[in-house]
Amino acid sequence: MQNTDSANYPESALDLLLSSVSETIGMGFRFSQALIRWSKQYGRQGLPWQGHKDPYAIWVSEIMLQQTQVSTVMERYPLFMRQFPTVKALATADLDAVMALWSGLGYYSRARNLHQCAQQIMEKYSGKFPNTVQELETLPGIGRSTAGAITAFAFEERAPILDANVKRVISRFFGVTGNQQNHKTVQLLWEHAIAILPKSKSQMPLYTQALMDFGATWCTPKTAKCQSQDQSCPMMRECKAYELGQVDRIPAKTKKKQSPTFTTHIFLFRYQDEILLERRPPKAIWGSLYSLIETPWEPLGEKIIHPKSIDVKDLLYQTCLANHLSKNDMDSIASIEESHAIEHIFSHRRLRMQPWIIYLKRKWSCRSAALDWIWISQLKEYGLPQPIRVFLESSSR
Ligand code: SF4
Structure with missing residues (x-):
C-alpha cells in the first residue's frame, strides 16, 4: 500500500531547489530591510551628490567616486x-x-570618458539620459555596476550594484570563497546581488545608498564591525562568514604582484616667464x-640614476632633436639645472623621474602640434599630472 504521508517521502530535487530559493528570497528580503533600517541610523548623510534624481549628477558622482576617496x-x-552643470x-x-578640472584626481581615462560619454548622450539620445542598464552599459566608462547605480538612484529601477565594497x-x-578575479565567482555574486534587492522599486535609492555605505563604513576589509567590541552588525545572525569564523578570510585575497619601477628624464624648458609643455597622446598613461618633454620610460631594474654621470646635452639632443627641435636650438641653452628626483606611484607601477630645468636665451620654435609654450601664470588652465603640477609650481616661481 502506498504511503500518502508526505513527511515520509525523501525530498525531491525540486523540493530542495524550491526550499533553497524561498530561503534565499526570504533571506534577501530580510537583508534589504535590515540594511534600510541600519542606514537610517548609521548611513552617511549630507553628501553633496545625495538625494539627486538627475541622472547626470548621479553619473558624475559615481564616476568620481570610483577611484577617489569620498573626502576628496x-x-x-x-x-x-x-563648471559643467548639465x-x-x-x-x-x-x-x-575637463582635464584641467580633473587634475589631481588620477585615473584620467575617467575624465576623457565622461567627456566622450556626454557627447554620445547629446548625439544619440538628444541629451536625455538613457534609463536602462543595457543602454547605459554601451556608453564609454559605464560598466554594469555604475549603470545599476544610475538607474536605481534616478529611475528607481531594481538594478543591482557590485562595486568592490x-x-x-x-x-x-x-x-562566497571563490577568487574574485574568476568570472564564475563574479557571476555568482551578481546572482546574490539580485536576490537581495528590495521588492519595492521605491526603496531602491535608499537601499543602494545603504549598501554602499555599509560596505564603506561597516563591513570593511580590515575591521568588520562584527570583529570589534561593538557586536551590533544587523547581519550577524545570518552572515555566513561570521557563522564560520571566516570574516578575515572572505573574500579570498589575491596575491599582489610587485609593481615594476620605471625611470625617465623630464625636461622643463624655460624662456623668461614661459615654459614648454607637451600634450600626451590620448591612449598613453596620463x-x-x-x-x-621626457625620455622613454625604461624599467629601472637594478640600474640607478646617477645624474652626475649623465651627459644632459646629449640626452636632450637624443630626446628632442629628432622630433621637435632643430640642431641650432642647442646653441641657445643658457644653463641646465638638475632638480630633485620625483617618485610617483601608479596602481600597477612606480615611476622615478629625474627633472632638468633648461634655461634658454631664446625661445625655440615648435614644429609639433603637441608642443605649446605657455605663460607660467596660465598653468592652472591646463590639465597636468599631479606630480608634474607640483614640480612646476615649485620650480617656476
Ligand atoms: S557580520 Fe561581520 S562580516 Fe557579516 S556583514 Fe556584518 S560586519 Fe560584515
Whole structure:
C-alpha cells in the first residue's frame, strides 16, 4: 500500500531547489530591510551628490567616486558641477577644460570618458539620459555596476550594484570563497546581488545608498564591525562568514604582484616667464594631459640614476632633436639645472623621474602640434599630472 504521508517521502530535487530559493528570497528580503533600517541610523548623510534624481549628477558622482576617496570627491564634485552643470555643458566643453578640472584626481581615462560619454548622450539620445542598464552599459566608462547605480538612484529601477565594497559584503554574507578575479565567482555574486534587492522599486535609492555605505563604513576589509567590541552588525545572525569564523578570510585575497619601477628624464624648458609643455597622446598613461618633454620610460631594474654621470646635452639632443627641435636650438641653452628626483606611484607601477630645468636665451620654435609654450601664470588652465603640477609650481616661481 502506498504511503500518502508526505513527511515520509525523501525530498525531491525540486523540493530542495524550491526550499533553497524561498530561503534565499526570504533571506534577501530580510537583508534589504535590515540594511534600510541600519542606514537610517548609521548611513552617511549630507553628501553633496545625495538625494539627486538627475541622472547626470548621479553619473558624475559615481564616476568620481570610483577611484577617489569620498573626502576628496566632497571638495571636487561641487566644483565640477558648477563648471559643467548639465550634460550639454560637459559635451560642448573643451577637453582641456575637463582635464584641467580633473587634475589631481588620477585615473584620467575617467575624465576623457565622461567627456566622450556626454557627447554620445547629446548625439544619440538628444541629451536625455538613457534609463536602462543595457543602454547605459554601451556608453564609454559605464560598466554594469555604475549603470545599476544610475538607474536605481534616478529611475528607481531594481538594478543591482557590485562595486568592490559590495562584492566584499555579499561574499561574506553568503560565504562566497571563490577568487574574485574568476568570472564564475563574479557571476555568482551578481546572482546574490539580485536576490537581495528590495521588492519595492521605491526603496531602491535608499537601499543602494545603504549598501554602499555599509560596505564603506561597516563591513570593511580590515575591521568588520562584527570583529570589534561593538557586536551590533544587523547581519550577524545570518552572515555566513561570521557563522564560520571566516570574516578575515572572505573574500579570498589575491596575491599582489610587485609593481615594476620605471625611470625617465623630464625636461622643463624655460624662456623668461614661459615654459614648454607637451600634450600626451590620448591612449598613453596620463593621456591627453599636458606634461614635460621626457625620455622613454625604461624599467629601472637594478640600474640607478646617477645624474652626475649623465651627459644632459646629449640626452636632450637624443630626446628632442629628432622630433621637435632643430640642431641650432642647442646653441641657445643658457644653463641646465638638475632638480630633485620625483617618485610617483601608479596602481600597477612606480615611476622615478629625474627633472632638468633648461634655461634658454631664446625661445625655440615648435614644429609639433603637441608642443605649446605657455605663460607660467596660465598653468592652472591646463590639465597636468599631479606630480608634474607640483614640480612646476615649485620650480617656476
Ligand atoms: S557580520 Fe561581520 S562580516 Fe557579516 S556583514 Fe556584518 S560586519 Fe560584515
